[in-house]
Amino acid sequence: MSSDRKKTELSHSKAELSRGNEILHSILSDMGDAVIVADKDENFVVFNPAAERMFGVRATDAKSHEWSQRFSLFLPDKVTPFPPHELPLTRSICGEEVDNVEMFVRHKKAPYGIWTRITGRPLRDSNGELLGGVIVCRDITEIKEEEFFRAGQSRVLEMIAADAPLADVLTNLVLLMEGQAEGLRCSILLLNRDGKHVRHGAAPNLPEAYVKAVNGAAIGPRNGSCGTAMYARKPVVVTDVTTDPLWSDYRELANICGLRACWSTPILSPQGEVLGSFAMYRQETRGPRPEETRLTEIATHIAGIAIDRQRQQEILRQREARISLAAESADLAFWILYPEQNTAWMSEKGRLIYGFDSNLPLTCDLILSRVHRDERAAVKTAYDRSCALYGTFESEHRLLLPYGKTRWVIMRGRCLKDEEGNLLETIGVTLDVSAQKQADLQLQVQREEMAHRNRVSLMGEMTASFAHELNQPLTAIANNASAARRFLQRGNIDPALLQQLLQDMVADSQRAGEVIRGIRSLVRKETSAHTLLNLNEVIADTVRLVSTDVLSRESVVTTELDPQLPQVSATLVQIQQVLLNLIINALDAMEGLPPAERRVIVSTRWDKDDVVEVSVRDFGTGLPKDQPDKVFDHFFSTKQKGMGMGLTIVRSIIEAHGGTIVAEDAPERGARMVVRLPAVRGQKQTIAAA
Amino acid sequence: MSNPIDVEEKEVCLVDDDPSVLKSMHYLLASEGIKVRTFSKAEDFLTHAGTHSVQVVVTDIWMDQVTGLEVLARLCAISPKTRVIVITAREDLAARATAMAIGPVAFFMKPFDDEKFIAAVRDALNQSRK
Secondary structure, three states, rough: HHHHHHHHHHHHHHHHHHHHHOOOHHHHHHHHOOOEEEOOOOOEEEHHHHHHHHHOOOOOOOOOHHHHHHHEEEOOOOEEEHHHHHHHHHHHHHHOEEEEEEEEEEOEEEEEEEEEEEEEEEEEEEOOEEEEEEEEEEEOOOHHHHHHHHHHHHHHHHHHHOOOOHHHHHHHHHHHHOOOOOEEEEEEEEOOOEEEEEEEEOOOOOHHHHHHOOOOOOOOOOOOOHHHHEEEEEOOOEEEOOOOOOOOHHHHHHHHHHHOOOEEEEEOOOOOOOEEEEEEEEEOOOOOHHHHHHHHHHHHHHHHHHHHHHHHHHHHHHHHHHHHHHHHOOEEEEEEOOOOOOOOEEOOOHHHHHOOOOOOEEOOHHHHHOEEEEHHHHHHHHHHHHHHHHHEEEEEEEOOHHOOOOEEEEEEEEEOOOOOOOOOEEEEEEOOOOOHHHHHHHHHHHHHHHHHHHHHHHHHHHHHHHHHHHHHHHHHHHHHHHHHHHHHOOOOHHHHHHHHHHHHHHHHHHHHHHHHHHHHHOOOOOOOOOEOOHHHHHHHHHHHOHHHHHHHOOOOEEOOOOOOOEEEEOOHHHHHHHHHHHHHHHHOOOOOHHHHHHHEEEEEEEOOOOOEEEEEOOOOOOOOOOOHHHHOOOOOOOOOOOOOOOHHHHHHHHHHHOOOOEEEEEEOOOOOEEEEEOOOHHHHHHHHHH | OOOOHHHHHHEEEOOOOOHHHHHHHHHHHHHHEEEEEEEHHHHHHHHHHHOOOEEEEEEEEEOOOOHHHHHHHHHHHOOOOOOEEEEEEOHHHHHHHHHHHOOOOOEEEOOOHHHHHHHHHHHHHHHHHH
């Protein structure tokens, strides 16, 4: 090969190489990623423009131990200088392959810093000898910021979930938002429960004077950005607070604090209720950019969750406080039974009621063992039934405590099941009603005593009837005995006749016995056994009982009875007592009338499906004109000899039977007492069938 | 006993709405051989008195439908010569006074002394024969 030809080939190679360098240079210049190449002596061979932008300086002759300081390189904590021997370029020059090392860079031209992710490779010649190293640095600032922002949101949400104080949550939220844009200031205001005034929520970077001035301000159609936004329930953008009419009241203050633009958005609860507002402030006059609008959406959403949760918790706390106060003052025990494990929990008050020590481990069986043995089986049955049906149960029973003390309690509970329908627990309360029970018993004794006296006094009113009722059979017996003696004396008695006389005497003795039994049942004290009664029969018997007295008063008692009348569940003697009181009152009311006008009508009626009505009407002077109901008062009497207790007792008896009694003026004249008692269901069919 | 008037002369009418009392008085008088006609309703007796000559009647004065006093008053009008014996189960001075004013010959509280009662009935029968 000639030397010319060699020269030509060499110049061709040089030209190709130069073109290759040009292409490489052009690529490196236009690349977004920073590319740095250094030889094995740590001299920079390549330092592209992206690298200059990223690190804020040109390539220098500094060596690797100075690089961290010279290029402002930090570990991801943003403050610790990157250790020189750990630098990706140093490691590449030493022959190491380096992947995805994150580094933080901060210098004058990038005061907020740049995040970069670096990959490094060693450079070798064709023989594998080390020539140097190359690194490629990618700017990941945006990705990192988004990551941090999301982490910040998670942090705030975690605070909410952990029930951190609302002020701390909102301050963190505001700081997070402020960290997303340069020069941004934010604040949160809370709307009071009155829906009219605001209070401070969070504004860590607004002047204190401004925060104080706004705290307690009213909302309204022209009350700054926030007050207006809450009032109108929509975002309010004020680009210049020095000119906008909404800010006329706060202009001076804003001026002092150096605030120029303020955009506010209402914070709503999940139910759409206004809870407060989130505001962004700028020191320049402008409206929000899309990224700021996005930040506002996130901030109001999170703040809404935080405030609503705090409100709910407050409501819950108040409710709990009220319940526990009520429980403490009402002698109420709270308990939870876990039947599967046979364990139980009980409030302190509950342990007191049941007589358990504070630290005694409780079981369902132990609690049941406190129930009085006479009632234990019934309580257990009711409890088991409610467990089987997942329902509720209620039981009134006695507890038998150690040392023989007894309490009356009402126990109410509800069974709860898990998602799969298995019995989880029974929760409930036990109410100590001993004191009330004692008072009830005393009252019942008093009531029975009073009713008894009333019955005894009724007997006095009915002496004629009783004398007549008793004297009739006694007369018959005396006559029959006398007749038998006379027949015997004459010695001509027919044995069949004697038999007849003796039989009649037995029958009349029994009749006299019945009369005495009737009187005794009326004056007996214990009178509370309910039975099914046909009121028509009771009325007929009672009217017969007083018939002689009615005759002696030259009066007439008639009955108008509904043959379809259903039965009632009641105590016979008490119902008789009611009827006697009403009939004797009616007779008394007519004492001043001529005998022909003295009439009492006792009637029955099947009022509605479930009510039986009994009325006693007279033709006397009627009820007291001013207050017809006064007749039921204690000691109210129009009679000289009356105690005024009769109708009071009548009413208490009727009410104890679940009924009512009213006094009304009868048509034309006189009074009508109307008693209504609950009918026993199902009796209609029985009677219709019979 | 072929003379109907004779039969009626010996007969005593009993009026009481209580069947066992009525029956027992019937036996008591029968044990003394006194003939008796019983009435459980005052109205029935008054009807009878309107058509028959009644010498003696024994009546209760407390009955459900018509009071004994009413019976006395109406009997007085129908048959003024009838001797009346009143029996009552109730001590009632006013009723007794009224009854006596109308004119019964005797007044008995139930239960009564059988001897005195029978004596009173016999007296009444004897007086009516005169």
